[in-house]
Amino acid sequence: MTGALNDTEVLLKQFNFNSATFIAVFAVSLLYWIAVKGRRRLMYYRIPSVGCGNDPLTSFWAAKRFKTDCKSLIQEGYDKARGLFKLAIADRWVVIVTGKELIRELWSAPDEKLNFHKAIDEATKSKFSFGTAVTENAYHVNIIRGRLTRNIPELSPELLDEVVCSFSNEFQHSTEWKTFSPIPHIQRIVCRASNRLFVGLPMCRNASYIRLNIGYTLEVWYTQQTLNGYPAFLQSVIGRYITNIGTRTKEAVNLLTPIIEERLSILTCSNADYSQLPNDLLTWLIIDTPNKKGRNVLELCQRLLVVNFGAIHSATNTFVHLLFHLAANPSWVKILREEVKYATEVDGWTKTALDKMQKLDSILREGLRMDGVNLWSLNRVAMEDYTFSNGVTVPKGALLAAPTSALHTDGSTEQIMGEQPPDVFDPWRFSRSCRSDSEGKHLEGLETHSNMALATTTSWNYLPFGHGKLSCPGRFFAGIQLKLMIAHFIQHYDVKLEKRCSGKPPNVYVGYSCAPNQQARVMVKAHQNM
Numbered sequence: 001m002t003g004a005l006n007d008t009e010v011l012l013k014q015f016n017f018n019s020a021t022f023i024a025v026f027a028v029s030l031l032y033w034i035a036v037k038g039r040r041r042l043m044y045y046r047i048p049s050v051g052c053g054n055d056p057l058t059s060f061w062a063a064k065r066f067k068t069d070c071k072s073l074i075q076e077g078y079d080k081a082r083g084l085f086k087l088a089i090a091d092r093w094v095v096i097v098t099g100k101e102l103i104r105e106l107w108s109a110p111d112e113k114l115n116f117h118k119a120i121d122e123a124t125k126s127k128f129s130f131g132t133a134v135t136e137n138a139y140h141v142n143i144i145r146g147r148l149t150r151n152i153p154e155l156s157p158e159l160l161d162e163v164v165c166s167f168s169n170e171f172q173h174s175t176e177w178k179t180f181s182p183i184p185h186i187q188r189i190v191c192r193a194s195n196r197l198f199v200g201l202p203m204c205r206n207a208s209y210i211r212l213n214i215g216y217t218l219e220v221w222y223t224q225q226t227l228n229g230y231p232a233f234l235q236s237v238i239g240r241y242i243t244n245i246g247t248r249t250k251e252a253v254n255l256l257t258p259i260i261e262e263r264l265s266i267l268t269c270s271n272a273d274y275s276q277l278p279n280d281l282l283t284w285l286i287i288d289t290p291n292k293k294g295r296n297v298l299e300l301c302q303r304l305l306v307v308n309f310g311a312i313h314s315a316t317n318t319f320v321h322l323l324f325h326l327a328a329n330p331s332w333v334k335i336l337r338e339e340v341k342y343a344t345e346v347d348g349w350t351k352t353a354l355d356k357m358q359k360l361d362s363i364l365r366e367g368l369r370m371d372g373v374n375l376w377s378l379n380r381v382a383m384e385d386y387t388f389s390n391g392v393t394v395p396k397g398a399l400l401a402a403p404t405s406a407l408h409t410d411g412s413t414e415q416i417m418g419e420q421p422p423d424v425f426d427p428w429r430f431s432r433s434c435r436s437d438s439e440g441k442h443l444e445g446l447e448t449h450s451n452m453a454l455a456t457t458t459s460w461n462y463l464p465f466g467h468g469k470l471s472c473p474g475r476f477f478a479g480i481q482l483k484l485m486i487a488h489f490i491q492h493y494d495v496k497l498e499k500r501c502s503g504k505p506p507n508v509y510v511g512y513s514c515a516p517n518q519q520a521r522v523m524v525k526a527h528q529n530m
């Protein structure tokens with residue numbers, strides 16, 4: 001009995017000790033958590049906010065305003081702030097970095113400090129979209145940057161062939177004006193042309209494959225836009241229910257399994273002689289797979305879908321913006337036609353000819369400057385508390401970016417040359433600097449650009465493709481593809497807006513993305529002087 005009491009006393013003592021320890025540990029952890037949170041909050045407080053204060057109520061309203069009015073919020077911050085400012089979005093702050101020196105720090109900081117891929121994972125909600133296997137080992141990025149870019153001259157006849165066929169399928173060659181909502185047509189053309197180099201014929205023309213890639217692109221975009229509207233803790237719950245991406249991936253596996261298995265078996269039979277395989281992205285993905293485990297149908301399909309996501313949405317939007325400009329300004333089409341005619345008469349429909357089309361490059365660069373796909377770029381997440389050279393510290397976990405739209409229209413920076421003010425669309429802004437002629441006449445001596453800022457040449461304040469070692473790997477391919485599409489289109493078609501309006505139909509802004517007008521329609525007919 002005494003022994004039992006003693007045991008109970010010991011247990012009670014242990015319990016008292018354990019619970020006291022537990023309470024102490026809990027209290028210390030809570031204090032630590034409050035201190036860390038408080039410290040981070042203080043860091044945010046020190047960065048001026050735009051459209052709200054630091055309190056939850058005004059930042060809630062600012063986050064609502066962000067959804068439709070992000071462009072003016074960014075401009076307001078850019079005009080007022082020196083250095084950094086912050087914007088409220090649904091689940092967090094976004095710290096916007098301004099000024100040449102601080103932006104240089106943003107794009108050049110090492111991954112351990114400011115991380116691009118973490119930011120892209122968060123922005124695209126990759127957990128619910130691309131799948132982690134693909135984003136954790138993104139070897140396809142090096143393939144796009146290296147093999148795809150190097151192969152452009154060799155593969156441009158195939159690209160041209162696909163552009164010609166797909167335009168003729170989508171817009172026909174009617175001598176009567178026909179009305180089109182351009183976006184779905186251009187999506188299909190971009191998808192076909194890109195996939196001619198990604199998976200080759202006949203798959204690039206397979207209607208189910210085209211529908212799948214366009215659907216996947218829209219779905220990723222929809223997933224990220226929807227989830228961005230919810231606080232972080234709700235995103236993982238909702239994310240599971242709103243995405244259909246698993247089904248899309250299965251569709252890709254069904255469609256691509258025969259091609260992939262055929263290529264793998266050719267490799268087995270030919271003792272890994274890669275020259276037996278077609279020269280396209282799928283082959284390069286097979287060749288460069290870092291380990292054998294990744295050389296399977298599912299992972300190859302996931303990678304093709306991700307690359308299509310990168311390629312289709314941005315190039316489609318860029319082309320449609322320009323199409324609206326050209327439809328509203330027939331005199332620009334005339335000038336471009338003359339340049340394209342001259343260059344192709346001399347060099348044929350080659351990359352050399354495209355490289356010589358300075359006005360075409362200029363209008364493309366102007367389009368990307370004024371109607372870039374996103375209002376901010378150089379997305380990064382701070383992996384630790386990070387202090388900029390102006391002494392301002394952003395807390396670990398902060399999302400950072402550079403204000404593309406405001407930088408692109410800041411007339412005080414060296415980038416925006418030209419006769420027109422920076423907020424005016426001036427198609428020949430960038431070609432004027434290398435030739436005195438602005439009318440498209442005297443085309444003799446048309447040369448490849450030497451001193452001209454090209455559409456694909458990034459800089460700290462020209463950011464449609466980002467900048468630095470993590471800039472868009474597909475931009476040279478996109479540049480050639482878009483130039484080919486515009487050059488072909490204006491040589492073979494006339495275009496006008498269905499409804500006359502002064503200039504281009506207004507853009508649509510959702511959060512930080514900028515899209516062409518979704519309602520506007522164009523009228524197209526075959527060009528007679530062909």
Ligand code: HEM
Binds near residue numbers: 311471
């Ligand atoms: C007009 C067309 C395009 C635009 C405006 C564009 C823009 C961008 C931007 C802004 C980024 C992120 C860079 C940053 O924020 O710092 C990016 C990344 C990327 N782009 Fe593009 N892009 C275009 C076309 C393409 C094409 C055609 C491909 C594929 C062939 C492609 C593949 C990618 C990939 C894979 C990434 C992620 C890079 C990484 O993870 O390091 N893009 N693009």
